[in-house]
Amino acid sequence: MEKAKEILTHVTHTFYPVVGGIEKVIYETARRQAKKYEVYVVTSDKNSGQIRGQEFTVKQIRSLRFFNMPDLTYPLGHDEILAKSNIIHFHSQNSLFSIKLLENSSRFKAKKVFTLMAVDSLKDHPNKIIRTLSHFYSRYTISKVLTLSDALIVKNERDRKILREKYNKDPYLVPDGIDELYFNFPYSENFKKEKLKGEDYILYIGRLHKLKGVDILIESCRFLNTKVVFIGPGNVEYYKLLSRKKGVGEKCIFLGYLSEEEKISAIDGSSVVVIPSISDYVEAFSLVLSEAWSRGKAVVASSVGSLTYRIRNGINGILVKPNDPKDLAFAINKIINDKELARKLGEEGKKEVMGWDKVISLLDGIYNKLKNE
Template structure:
């Protein structure tokens, strides 16, 4: 098949949607002709095993979702399937047309209504009509990543959808357990891994670290200087260690050596799926997470993780300490979580079935 993947952002930008598009395109390109259509605002990087097409675009307010394509090159491109990623993307909404053989990955549906920015919250109903409602109405096939969005699509929009979760790299499922990172960090620490961004709740975690009964390790790219300064201001800089960006091999070691993984996000918008949750589960780690977005749909409280209200440092710390004090609970939740994880090859197999069904 000739398959086009459409995303307003792509590598070398680091994030969930970029990783998803890369992982599925890489695997699909082994059997099919694949092209990724993205914005001209995406920097050029190393070559990929598939073609990258950058459409001239404008970006509003520095927000990647607010990327406006200046031309609709897709209209003239031949393909069997065009897969658009995110109904929140203005880029996708302006490129999608009714006559296309289109599939759309719906993620974090109607999530802007709880955004911390009051300006974005006020504009969310209008933006939802311009993007999500249009995309959901005219797309041929819909895909969701979790039960939250599946239920919302059925009840509020009257549309069915295929449930296809995101995957994890094979190495997370096959690499033997390691504790080699103890030498560099020391034992007894809890871990956050992901982007250093306000929506990810880093400030909440830093405040909670005052009461957490272990060291707190924070790994991931972002404004490292800002959060290091904040940790000093809060008086927790001796307790918190920042690792910055780490590659996948190091990430596995850091997860393996941690007592548990924390996902303290503050908004539904920030958690369309959470690959980090899958990565933690794949290494049989217990997870304490905010009850936002897909996290509440994927985690069964007390069974494969614990959920806490967002933006509440005290409750976050108390819950983390509860898990630290209960080795049996940590082990059981990690083992149950492992059963929820799939690899990218399984994801791509499901996508191929959906794509072929659209040809009929």
């Protein structure tokens, strides 16, 4: 008789069809781990949907959401699968949903793993109310994570340093992976030929949101002699109107959501990929950086969050001051005008990228160590 698989459960406040970094990472992780484990994803009933025909099962818990903020999602009870799990992997210390279910699971036999993201980043949040309350909220959530978790994971050296120096903890470092498609997909400039009629452009990939620096990038267009392509979900009409108000409407092209193949072709055809975020809070890892690097593309990014630690300025990318349209434009123009520099930055960045197989192997090593303790 075949031995039953151990049960591995991921806990996250939102999941597909919500589009975002944490949702994508958990999805890619869970479906690969299903080869070895019986995998579940426990999430809220807010803005999430049942995935059918996949290798893992999604369980939804009835929840409340305060102030329409995903991080402030409160679970009303817990799913029975948590009590049956061998390993429970929680995500994001800023998530009230994850923290409350970690508390509820403290009496269960499962080993509890917690991935922390953008540690202590709420204190630089642009929202004054969030900044004001962040000290009390973060102190509460961090204390629960450090007390109740059997293993801690971070995605980057920034968070690892904070946990070591401020909290006297030594977490495991496990970056997010990149789909094999990004390594294997043939180089293509079809996007440039078909969408841009051969014109040069720089590329933004991600949510259209103020914290992601979209407003700053639009403002910087006044100092750029190239078009800017925006790929990702969000209020497209608002940003189209904003670009017209700033007098750069003809330079800004908003395409919304694209398939992975189209996105790869867009990266290939671009002059540079730009990550203009303005807050540590939204840059816990940056899959976009890895995606651009995997294609050997030069990147200009704000000096915030994990970007400051992953990018070595002038070696594998260019870092600029956040919230500074002129500084951003200067760096972009520098790369556009120096193709050899662009090539070198992209080649160095490519050395930093990790595939999902390696990530899954690292996680499995952590799980096995816990089970053997």
